[in-house]
Amino acid sequence: MNRKGIAGLLALLILTALLLAALPWETRQLVRTRMENASVVTATPVPTDDLLFGDDAGY
Amino acid sequence: MKLWLKQTLLCLMVILLSFGVCMAVFVAYQTEKLLDLAQESGLAQSEAFCEHLATLERTEAINMTSEEAARRALIQFTFSTYAHLLQGRERSFSLVMDGVYLYNISSDRPMEQLPVTNQVIMAQRMVDSSGTPLLITARNTSLLGLPITVYLVEDISDTMAHIDVLTGSAQLALLACLLVCGVLLALTLRRTLHPLRTLAQVSEQIAGGQYALRSRLQTPDEVGDLSRSFDHMAETVEQKILALEDTARRRELLLGALTHEMKTPMTAIIGYSDSLLTMPLPEEERMQAAYEIHQAALRTERLSQKMMQLIAMTDCPVLVRRPLDVKELLDTVRLSVQGSLGEKGLTLETHGETGVISGDSDLLFSLLTNLIDNAAKASRPGQCIRLTVQEDAESFRVCVADQGCGIPADKLALVTEPFYRVDKARSRKLGGAGLGLSLCQLIATAHGGTLDIQSREGHGTAIAMRWPKEEQP
Numbered sequence: 392m393n394r395k396g397i398a399g400l401l402a403l404l405i406l407t408a409l410l411l412a413a414l415p416w417e418t419r420q421l422v423r424t425r426m427e428n429a430s431v432v433t434a435t436p437v438p439t440d441d442l443l444f445g446d447d448a449g450y
Numbered sequence: 451m452k453l454w455l456k457q458t459l460l461c462l463m464v465i466l467l468s469f470g471v472c473m474a475v476f477v478a479y480q481t482e483k484l485l486d487l488a489q490e491s492g493l494a495q496s497e498a499f500c501e502h503l504a505t506l507e508r509t510e511a512i513n514m515t516s517e518e519a520a521r522r523a524l525i526q527f528t529f530s531t532y533a534h535l536l537q538g539r540e541r542s543f544s545l546v547m548d549g550v551y552l553y554n555i556s557s558d559r560p561m562e563q564l565p566v567t568n569q570v571i572m573a574q575r576m577v578d579s580s581g582t583p584l585l586i587t588a589r590n591t592s593l594l595g596l597p598i599t600v601y602l603v604e605d606i607s608d609t610m611a612h613i614d615v616l617t618g619s620a621q622l623a624l625l626a627c628l629l630v631c632g633v634l635l636a637l638t639l640r641r642t643l644h645p646l647r648t649l650a651q652v653s654e655q656i657a658g659g660q661y662a663l664r665s666r667l668q669t670p671d672e673v674g675d676l677s678r679s680f681d682h683m684a685e686t687v688e689q690k691i692l693a694l695e696d697t698a699r700r701r702e703l704l705l706g707a708l709t710h711e712m713k714t715p716m717t718a719i720i721g722y723s724d725s726l727l728t729m730p731l732p733e734e735e736r737m738q739a740a741y742e743i744h745q746a747a748l749r750t751e752r753l754s755q756k757m758m759q760l761i762a763m764t765d766c767p768v769l770v771r772r773p774l775d776v777k778e779l780l781d782t783v784r785l786s787v788q789g790s791l792g793e794k795g796l797t798l799e800t801h802g803e804t805g806v807i808s809g810d811s812d813l814l815f816s817l818l819t820n821l822i823d824n825a826a827k828a829s830r831p832g833q834c835i836r837l838t839v840q841e842d843a844e845s846f847r848v849c850v851a852d853q854g855c856g857i858p859a860d861k862l863a864l865v866t867e868p869f870y871r872v873d874k875a876r877s878r879k880l881g882g883a884g885l886g887l888s889l890c891q892l893i894a895t896a897h898g899g900t901l902d903i904q905s906r907e908g909h910g911t912a913i914a915m916r917w918p919k920e921e922q923p
């Protein structure tokens with residue numbers, strides 16, 4: 392095999408190694424994002440205009 | 451680099467990239483899903499715990515009017531009871547009221563890790579506690595009129611292990627795909643490109659001189675087309691090389707024969723001229739010597755002319771084909787040969803003097819005079835030479851027949867070779883060089899026709915040229 396063949400094989404090996412390393416790196420990134428950002432549910436104050444009283448309330 | 455290896459590497463890279471991207475998307479999607487499931491599970495457990503605590507408000511043991519300290523104590527007691535029942539190694543509950551832990555057995559301070567304000571209903575966060583992944587869920591609620599925050603700290607190592615297994619499986623799948631595709635591609639491409647290797651080997655062998663070799667690949671694809679084109683090219687090259695070799699061989703023979711033929715008259719010229727210059731000869735012998743020198747010179751001139759004609763016909767047979775009046779052609783020929791025929795006591799009979807034929811007048815004249823000259827050399831005085839011109843639907847035919855000595859059957863195939871003479875001594879004596887029939891053969895070929903020689907020894911010879919009416923492309 393000549394120099395180009397060896398270079399091609401090396402390129403393939405490097406690509407394979409990169410892809411293999413990319414998978415765990417990707418999952419770690421996802422977990423890290425979850426750790427950095429808390430999910431928070433906040434109580435939303437209801438505007439008084441939206442509240443229905445009297446006959447319009449349907450009682 | 452070999453083509454099969456280059457193609458294999460390229461295909462593997464494309465497959466690897468495509469498959470790698472697909473696997474990355476799949477793993478990302480599954481990871482997100484697993485983390486979402488863990489969070490939903492945490493929320494559900496926290497919700498269930500708060501529901502358990504809410505049952506406290508339905509008991510009559512205490513009411514809203516009781517002392518705050520009593521309500522706080524009851525909440526603390528109830529919480530610890532439920533927490534004791536529900537928590538384990540993987541999860542623990544904590545109770546915070548007014549920023550103070552009323553119950554906490556976890557070493558990970560959840561309130562500090564996930565502080566929540568009064569506006570927050572619930573919050574979640576993943577943290578890493580000394581290498582252990584934890585999910586903290588906080589929920590604000592109100593119990594017996596007191597605001598409390600319930601924390602759930604859950605170990606999600608199982609979820610992370612699940613994600614790691616998923617990632618490992620994806621890596622294995624990627625490697626397996628690389629190996630399987632690599633082996634299959636290499637085998638398939640080597641098999642597919644095998645005909646090209648055969649073609650290259652045949653090409654090298656042909657370049658080495660084996661011109662008769664052919665690849666003969668019969669695959670119904672582009673390689674098969676290439677093989678057929680290659681074989682066609684090899685066929686043409688072989689024919690050209692054979693023709694060139696034949697021409698070279700003929701030229702070599704011609705040159706050798708010419709040298710030999712020139713030697714005879716030159717020897718005569720040198721011998722007689724030497725005698726004239728060095729010896730005092732009587733007048734009669736001097737005249738005889740001069741005559742011999744003249745004859746030798748004439749023979750050399752004839753030889754030279756025929757050689758020039760022969761070379762011109764061999765190298766570049768320029769054919770000017772036009773309609774010729776047969777009578778006019780035969781008259782010209784008769785005029786040209788009647789002197790020499792008359793000297794030998796021969797007569798010329800012509801047949802078919804009407805009509806028009808198509809051909810090169812100069813070449814046909816040369817052909818007929820050569821054939822009549824040969825016939826005259828073979829004939830005895832008093833005999834007749836017959837010249838016939840015929841025409842049928844597709845071709846013309848001229849024939850010169852004599853009643854002379856004829857040609858032996860085993861020599862018939864050789865008489866058109868340059869400088870070949872059946873009877874060398876007699877032919878030289880009569881001034882022949884053995885080039886006449888060679889020239890006739892070339893003239894026939896130039897017209898796209900053939901030269902047919904029929905002869906019986908002792909009875910005579912008939913030589914006919916037949917050529918097509920339509921000019922060949």
